[in-house]
Amino acid sequence: MGRIQRLRTLFYTKQLSMRDYYTALLARIQSAPGNAFISFFDDEVATAIDYLSQQDPNRFTGFGIPLGIKDNMCLANQPVTCASKLLAGYRSPYTATAVQYMIDQGFVPVGRLNMDEFAMGSANEYSVYGPVDNPWNPDAVSGGSSGGSAAAVAAGLVPAALGSDTGGSIRQPAAFCGVVGLKPTYGRVSRYGLVAFASSLDQIGPFAQYVDDVAIMLDTLCGFDPQDATSVKRPDECFSDGFEWASLHGIRVGVPNELMTSGQADVNAAIRRTLSQMESHGAIIDYVDFKYFDEALATYYIIAPAEASSNLSRFDGVRYGYRDTSATTLKDMMAATRSTGFGDEVKRRIILGTYVLSSGYYDAFYGKAQRVRGIVTKRYADLFKQYDIICSPTAPTTAFKKGEHTNDPLAMYLSDIATIPVNLAGLPAISLPCGRDSAGMPVGMQLVAPWFQEKLLLNTAYCVEQLVGFTPLVSDDVVLGQ
């Protein structure tokens, strides 16, 4: 049983006082090291507990479950800064749809989680709040961009957290921190109220320690939203039911050769070990050339910055957030605000994106990238004619040391080689821990399923989880684990 079900049962049966629990929880997470949380919603938590204690617990999937929110999702009357100086002082007047769905099901947002600025980064080192420690080793990065979300769950600060994934920003930190992270199919979860990085790639998804926790969260998160034109209407599905019957028998698993030869040796070894366990439980393992990883990476670094350069145009110092007051003219004010308000990585991508969309370069870059995106998508569609699941390491390495790649953007970008093509194709994918490397750092395995096959994805992940028997860093959350 996962942490969400366990805690919910304790509240249901009144074995545990919600009020006492939250008093202890807030005290502990507010003093926790690691820099995962940025701020806390003390007043809102108190209000939520008062409300929930009057309610019938059976009506709430996430009755009283603490939830951490990445700092790029809006919650009414709360700051949302995307870990950027540019949004300093801004408070959202409205709540993101996905966050609202969680609240409606009894989840209790407890605070905002650290991230890479505007979700651009793979180490959570590009944050105005400073880097997030990897709970397994404070000298290592948490991964990014949803580093705070992954670290908070790994350290037991919360049983559930939300992140967003544009090129691996949920899966890669989940892998680095030894937790489970799911990126749903594009369109499955509303993006309304998620501060956009790259609109055609962004997707909100859950973090938790166990697969069934993530499934419960997905049950709540997904659903059509009339306020998001890219959200998709789907028949109702329950993802958290039926794990007991899940089986790997006959599941055809394709493993891209390219991702099994290039990365860290003990990462690949952990994946191979897991694959052979899967095979011995009935899965059919097959190695295949994906062929387009390099092209996908290049394509991503055209499309994502192009969309970002436009999405981030609204941060101009005119209406909200930070304004550089040193300038005397409007144009200078906007330029100065953006120059001193954005961090280097964000500026790097805005410049890249502006360049590729420029008149005369559009076809050579953006137009071509869209065509390659089509080819990558088609490649997955073809692979899914042969395989039910595509499986690989989530990242080529385990969590690297802080500062190791900070000044080498290309090395940092390569960290997302396995995750990026999935976003280009809009597929659902999960990362779950499948062992540790020689230094004891967790290794993540990525499973990718066809569009909207989250049920298959979660069932498969659940089976793998059972086979691996990974031992989390903490046995339970910071309160119950005492």
Next chain:
Amino acid sequence: MTFEAVIGLEIHAQLSTASKLFCRASTQGGAPNTQVSPVSLGLPGALPVLNKEAVRLAIMAGLAVKGRIQERSVFARKNYFYPDLPKGYQISQFEYPICLGGEIVLPVSQKTIRITRIHMEEDAGKLNHIGADGIAGATGSVVDLNRAGVPLIEVVSEPDIRTPQEAREYMERVHELFVFIGVCDGDLDKGSFRCDANVSIRPIGETAFGTRTEVKNLNSFRSVERAITYEIKRQIQVVQSGDVVRQYTMNYDDATGQTTPLRSKENAHDYRYFPDPDLKPLVVTSDQIAAIAQKMGELPDDMALRYQRDLALPEHDIMVYRQSPALYRFFEKARSFLQVATPGDMSKWVVGELSALMKEQSVDLNDKLATELARLIDVCKEGTISTQMIKDILPQIINGKTVAQALESGGGQISNQDDLMTVVAAVMADNPDVVAKIKNGKVASANFLMGQVMKQTQGRAKPDTVRDLILHACQNV
């Protein structure tokens, strides 16, 4: 050397929707920044959702100019920084607009002006300058985002226009058409209908185009004509002085009637258009287009032809209906209730007296009024009342009375028995033979005497009183 001008217009028409193009905020305006939502404010995380009604109206506009509605069109982002543009980009159709082709035929010359395309886009907000009318001399500027996100269509013409007068006629014709079919309220003062003009000159006989300038900020028919006239003169002077016309964006100042350079081609924005990833391509099926066409009703040209041919209405009446679709629709309704009179009989009252009254008071052109007006015109045609009485009774039925009630309560009616008796006596004296018939029991002959009384009182006599008086008097003869 004599020159001719080559002119193309880009007309921006606001679509008559209740809410904005991509959110539910109202289009009705109000105190600054009250008609806004997270979407139209460009707040972090807000996403656009396309207004279906705006699509319907844009398709109507395309059909009305006989354009080809595109089953697939794409919204793109036009990126530039300006304080009235809250997202840092405008959502507009670029490569794939909702409508391609089309034409407008000018009324007098019957010249055809071809239309290149119609695309949908959102309006920007508005800057209000403190301490001065314009940005020059202002001590500060504040942003009002009530207009931000208001739905527009841009109608781009081919460079088929040759004179400022043609430009004006074209703009008037498009305006009339869009207001008639109800896609735009046409309020020029509120900026619901405005245009930019692309102007170039070339020696007569030359077929290549000269370098064009784009004149912005044309908010009235008059200013289109004046601005283009000025710009043509300016360009001719430039060429005659041995210089060349430069590709500038020009601003038109209505106060001075002059155009002045705003920015050169070198300083033109690079808008970095790309498909908006927040919006899927807009797909409309041919069935949907057909359904919209069917519901759209008659176009003004078809109306004019029909009225001329079938109803023989005078040119003036038709012109009034062209420009007042509300009056047109009312006339169509009201004339369907006529039993005796002809549509022509009714039309002169609709475009005359009723139209005049509408300028003085608010008139609800509802079905009841249509029924009563038809009754009134019929009663007049029957000779029961005079045209003078129509004038008297019309305001009463506008205010809710029926024709019967108006006649009874005496709207200018003579019901005093003594006054009427004088007329009745005179009529009887003039028609002794009729009086004799009545006396002999031919009561129906009283109608003739009644008609005579009505004539002499210009239809003001109260009919049943007159009848009683005649019958009573005949018995006493």
